[in-house]
Amino acid sequence: MYGNWGRFLRVNLSTGEVKVEEYGEELAKKWLGSRGLAIYLLLKEMDPKADPLGPENKLIIAPGPLSGTSAPTGGRYNVVTKSPQTGFITMSNSGGYFGAELKFAGWDAIVVEGQSEKPVYIYIKDDHVEIRDASHLWGKVVSETEAAIKKEIGSNKLHIASIGPAGENLVKFAAIINDGHRAAGRAGVGAVMGSKKLKAIAVEGSKRVPIADRQKFMLVVREKINKLRNDPVAGGGLPKYGTAVLVNIINENGLYPTRNFQTGVFEHAYEQSGEAMTAKYLIRNQPCYACPIGCGRVNKLPTVGVTEGPEYESIWALGANLGINDLASIIEANHQCDEFGLDTISTGGTLAAAMELYEKGYLTDEELGDAPPFRWGNTEVLHYYIEKIAKREGLGDKLAEGSYRFAEMYGHPEYSMSVKKLELPAYDPRGAEGHGLGYATNNRGGCHIKNYMISPEILGYPYKMDPHDISDDKVKMLILFQDLSAVIDAAGLCLFTTFGLGADDYRDMLNAALGWDFSTEDYLKIGERIWNAERLFNLKAGFDPAKDETLPKRFLEEPMPEGPNKGHVVRLKEMLPRYYALRGWTEDGRIPKEKAEELGIAEFL
Amino acid sequence: MLVKLFATLIEFTGKRKLEISGPKTVGELLDELDRMFPGFKKELEQGHIILVNGKNIEHLQGLDTPLREDDTISIFPPAGGG
Numbered sequence A: 001m002y003g004n005w006g007r008f009l010r011v012n013l014s015t016g017e018v019k020v021e022e023y024g025e026e027l028a029k030k031w032l033g034s035r036g037l038a039i040y041l042l043l044k045e046m047d048p049k050a051d052p053l054g055p056e057n058k059l060i061i062a063p064g065p066l067s068g069t070s071a072p073t074g075g076r077y078n079v080v081t082k083s084p085q086t087g088f089i090t091m092s093n094s095g096g097y098f099g100a101e102l103k104f105a106g107w108d109a110i111v112v113e114g115q116s117e118k119p120v121y122i123y124i125k126d127d128h129v130e131i132r133d134a135s136h137l138w139g140k141v142v143s144e145t146e147a148a149i150k151k152e153i154g155s156n157k158l159h160i161a162s163i164g165p166a167g168e169n170l171v172k173f174a175a176i177i178n179d180g181h182r183a184a185g186r187a188g189v190g191a192v193m194g195s196k197k198l199k200a201i202a203v204e205g206s207k208r209v210p211i212a213d214r215q216k217f218m219l220v221v222r223e224k225i226n227k228l229r230n231d232p233v234a235g236g237g238l239p240k241y242g243t244a245v246l247v248n249i250i251n252e253n254g255l256y257p258t259r260n261f262q263t264g265v266f267e268h269a270y271e272q273s274g275e276a277m278t279a280k281y282l283i284r285n286q287p288c289y290a291c292p293i294g295c296g297r298v299n300k301l302p303t304v305g306v307t308e309g310p311e312y313e314s315i316w317a318l319g320a321n322l323g324i325n326d327l328a329s330i331i332e333a334n335h336q337c338d339e340f341g342l343d344t345i346s347t348g349g350t351l352a353a354a355m356e357l358y359e360k361g362y363l364t365d366e367e368l369g370d371a372p373p374f375r376w377g378n379t380e381v382l383h384y385y386i387e388k389i390a391k392r393e394g395l396g397d398k399l400a401e402g403s404y405r406f407a408e409m410y411g412h413p414e415y416s417m418s419v420k421k422l423e424l425p426a427y428d429p430r431g432a433e434g435h436g437l438g439y440a441t442n443n444r445g446g447c448h449i450k451n452y453m454i455s456p457e458i459l460g461y462p463y464k465m466d467p468h469d470i471s472d473d474k475v476k477m478l479i480l481f482q483d484l485s486a487v488i489d490a491a492g493l494c495l496f497t498t499f500g501l502g503a504d505d506y507r508d509m510l511n512a513a514l515g516w517d518f519s520t521e522d523y524l525k526i527g528e529r530i531w532n533a534e535r536l537f538n539l540k541a542g543f544d545p546a547k548d549e550t551l552p553k554r555f556l557e558e559p560m561p562e563g564p565n566k567g568h569v570v571r572l573k574e575m576l577p578r579y580y581a582l583r584g585w586t587e588d589g590r591i592p593k594e595k596a597e598e599l600g601i602a603e604f605l
Numbered sequence B: 001m002l003v004k005l006f007a008t009l010i011e012f013t014g015k016r017k018l019e020i021s022g023p024k025t026v027g028e029l030l031d032e033l034d035r036m037f038p039g040f041k042k043e044l045e046q047g048h049i050i051l052v053n054g055k056n057i058e059h060l061q062g063l064d065t066p067l068r069e070d071d072t073i074s075i076f077p078p079a080g081g082g
């Protein structure tokens, strides 16, 4: 087999048993790898009703067939598990170097099962796998953990994925952080790791990924790298300004969510934009493994020194969504979130819900005591509560449950801007209705990554679509994006390559590496299979389309108050039935037997 | 009218905002900007996002979109992120 190694590690932390399991090319041809292989294993082996923080949940960490190769951005990995925040599937994706290193060590995935009694970490050096005591690391922040493990093993070549105090304390939106600042961030994968008492995975590898036709692969890769370098976005705006180049664009288009999505225009957007950050704090770019784009930022601040990030999403979540404009505070808060192992989007979304509850008088000064008040724009809130949430201290304990559960405790879940209890990212869907349909139908809840309709609706990729058009063309484009992003995730590449590459380009690289002669449609079929399989997992876990496939009431009933989208809501009810029909699902959003048979997943029905 | 410039266009012109009077359409405005900053239109050749009061001209009348003196026009080079 090429691309994939055809084997994965199974580590049972209840028994301490480590097993090597092999699989054949037939499975790879059906699921490709990474996110695909992971959902297959979960459907086959796990009860979707299992408690996400119990021993029955499995944590699958998987690079893809192109991870660790010279394919542009080939360093990504996915963490697939049942989310404690949503109760449904999640596939959190991260860059950096950890994913590639795991591949170099010769593994397509690590399946972590059971629960250890005491804190441990897993050390992998090629075929050598060890479960080591981590009691002395428990409580440590990410940078300390990484440094301590490198010292202990005596190797600087290690790449490490770990959790901070937030994951240990089962914060519902705890992240797994690798290489210091890269996060498999969303939906609480860090809490699942914490529930298994797994502090870190440290990897060192020396193998070369098997490629079917190395010469051809090199030629194809070179062509795609050139395409990315010559693309005005992938080779221009993204490397120059980072993802934060979006701040001004999204704000000028009137969908930059401000003060918990009360409006879509932030008066101080420029001060926290990529342009401002580049001028004031940037010292260099930080590319992930084999990435010719290099959108990552390295900034320098007097307070925290040299640090990586923040990304567009984090700037917004810790900025405009809280009415905060001070970029230095935002960079510092982002650094804190990385150290404690918190997802920045959910951290910001949860604090924003608290601010709105405070504004409306449901959360009172009495309850806050000496803590800083939840006033819009109050930067003190950031630094104080990030630590309190991670440690579950004081009100931080309630906030650690995420915005939905928090707002529900105060009787007003409608102030949680979330889908399936996962906080929404930085685009108000009243300014991009197709993107809104994407939020509602996303298998892991309020996420933009797996269906980035902002691209056609605002940025004009692959071509410009009217943000308020809700025709079938729009719905079809969303479905294509969902299926294609599943393929790119499963391949082990970064979704930002889509600014310069199209579906045929991924086909070329995969075929050359894997030695297959699949058509673009064949690969998109794999994407569709993955999307459907993940939905099937959710349906079995108790997902109810009639109740769960929706958006916060604000977007359906409260028209945007100002700016270019003034007066608009999301017409979700009009789009959903057509989405179901075009997906080949039943009228009530379920997967019929014929569809499951067509995709070869009927055995899991 | 208020013209707002972003990303590389700020470096190109040395300006973030400017007041311009006269152009009757987006096309005429770009001609005017090209006169003020020679090469401006070439900067946009690889793509652009032009908004009039926050609305993309692709959904208005493109370069023929009419302008009024109290309009705000935002001009971006091609960009993406996530």
Ligand code: SF4
Pocket: A073, A095, A096, A286, A287, A288, A289, A291, A292, A293, A294, A295, A296, A494, A495, A496, A497
């Ligand atoms: S584009 Fe950015 S996030 Fe993606 S692989 Fe490159 S540096 Fe990493």
